[in-house]
Amino acid sequence: MTSTITTADTLTLYGTSFPSRVLLGTSRYPSLQSLSDSIDAARPGMVTVALRRQSNTGEAGFFDVLKRHGVALLPNTAGCQTVDEVLTTARMARELFDTPWLKLELIGDDYTLQPDPIGLVEAAGILIREGFKVLPYCTEDLVIGRRLLDVGCEALMPWGAPIGTGKGVTNPYGLRTLRERLPDVPLIVDAGLGVPSHACQVMEWGFDGVLLNTAVSQATFPPQMARAFALGVEAGRMAYLAGPMAERDSAQASTPVVGMPFWHQDGSAA
Amino acid sequence: MNIHINQQPFSVPDAATVTDALAAFGAKPPFAVALNGQFVARGEHASKALAAGDKLDIVSPVAGG
Secondary structure: OOOOOOOOEEEEOOOOOOOOEEEEEOOOOOOOOHHHHHHHHOOOOOEEEEEEEEOOOOOOHHHHHHHHHHOEEEOOOOOOOOOHHHHHHHHHHHHHHHHEEEOOEOOOOOOOOOOOHHHHHHHHHHHHHHOOEEEEEHHHHEEEHHHHHHHOOOOEEOOOOOOOOOOOOOHHHHHHHHHOOOOOEEEEOOOOOOOOOHHHHHHOOOEEEEEEEEHHHHOHHHHHHHHHHHHHHHHHHHHHOOOOOOOOOOOOOOOOOOOOOOHHHHHHOO | OOOEEOOEEEOOOOOOEEEHHHHHHHHOOEEEEOEHHHEEEEHOOOOOOOOOOOOOEEEEEEEEE
């Protein structure tokens, strides 16, 4: 059997290839061991991290665990609500984690945690000029996506649903439109996915990756769920590359009807 | 003079720098610093002078999504 699917199908962002299309968040696991086992199970291309004020009750050992895994780090600007907060957090993160990669989060609404699209574009432009490799957490809004690309972003991370809801994609039309209108831009669905079928679905639609956190960390058995998501992403990607059949409204027999031996075929040859 | 480090009041000498404040706080690596909401690069800690009422933030890695 021959295959037309290349084995070199990797997620490429800003010219850098990653070994997996799964990006994994590190928050809210029941234990450091559970986080570590989940990283082993998902084998993510990157893991997200954050920064907070240092205290004696900090997360001892957390950073050491990540360093042992050797996985690429993606610092976020979670919780920032102004452009100035984003810029300062990003600059601290670059020094602290020694990386130019940044998951740009600028929250515009406390209840939905919806991104502030106006400030997002402004902040992304400044950070791109400072050399950051910005992955902006945005909505499925096509025009905002284009503005982010205009200021230099080379990938987008549209939400599937509000952070932590686990609802799966709430606006399939909007998300698929974004995919269709930006066919050459790496798009990673970030936030709102709850089960592996949600991830598989967006990968079947041609998205380039998913970013997960709560769906894994709040599962009853996070490492098993991490593995399930990785398999779902792989299946969806393979299905996309394989080229799904066109959907039809009417039935079409899959078994040939020519040569049926029974009487009701007899009058049909006229 | 009095300053705030991570929202806690601290008293430091009048000529104190960011490096002095980090020592007073007992900052443990790895960390990064912002002074009055503006990032201060590691290479500037020793030369960045503080003023009364300054607010210093010292941050470290935590889990994030």
